[in-house]
Amino acid sequence: MKRSEQLQEVGALLNSSLEQSVIRKRAIEGLSSLVGAEVSSLLLLNEEKKELSFEVALGEKGNEIRTIRLKMGEGIAGYVAETKEPVILNDVQSDPRFSNQADTKSGFITRNMICAPVMAHDKLIGVIQAINKLDGGGFTEEDMASTVSFNNHVGIAIENANLYEEIVNLLEGFIKASVIGIDKRVRLALLHF
DSSP: OOHHHHHHHHHHHHTTOOOHHHHHHHHHHHHHHHHTEEEEEEEEEETTTTEEEEEEOOSTTHHHHTTOEEETTSHHHHHHHHHOOOEEESOGGGOTTOOOHHHHHHOOOOOOEEEEEEEETTEEEEEEEEEEETTSSOOOHHHHHHHHHHHHHHHHHHHHHHHHHHHHHHHHHHHHHHHHHHHHHHHHHHHTO
């Protein structure tokens, strides 16, 4: 299958759900498949704290990795979040920006990666990483272009899920307030009856 067809297929799969956990898991699985990476991770931005957290990290050490927080500018993911520019690093261990926190906690060895911002309407949502090219080689410019295109789908899917969640919460609040209002009116009517 051509990469462009694969990108369309993965994009359609991402946008077929409005459930946050499903979208996030599909994002990292889709990216790994798209660029031939051993593993991928998604870090989301907490705007108030100005830090990134591993929202999706699979494998037996996934829970430990999810406890890691990176400040803007910290590590490669923090650098990408700060600059909003994607990077390819085919020798991660020699890059001074590399933070080995995840490798230390998981026992995993990061050799190479693509790291790119996840944006929606010029707003940073987070960062996605494809780690360790499966064929043993390095990531290419074509892999980078595919990642950037893929991230456009990821950003829109996450934003749509966020908006859907907000609407559901507003509707639930409205329904709850309506029920409370109706209950009060019924009680008042019964007192005067």
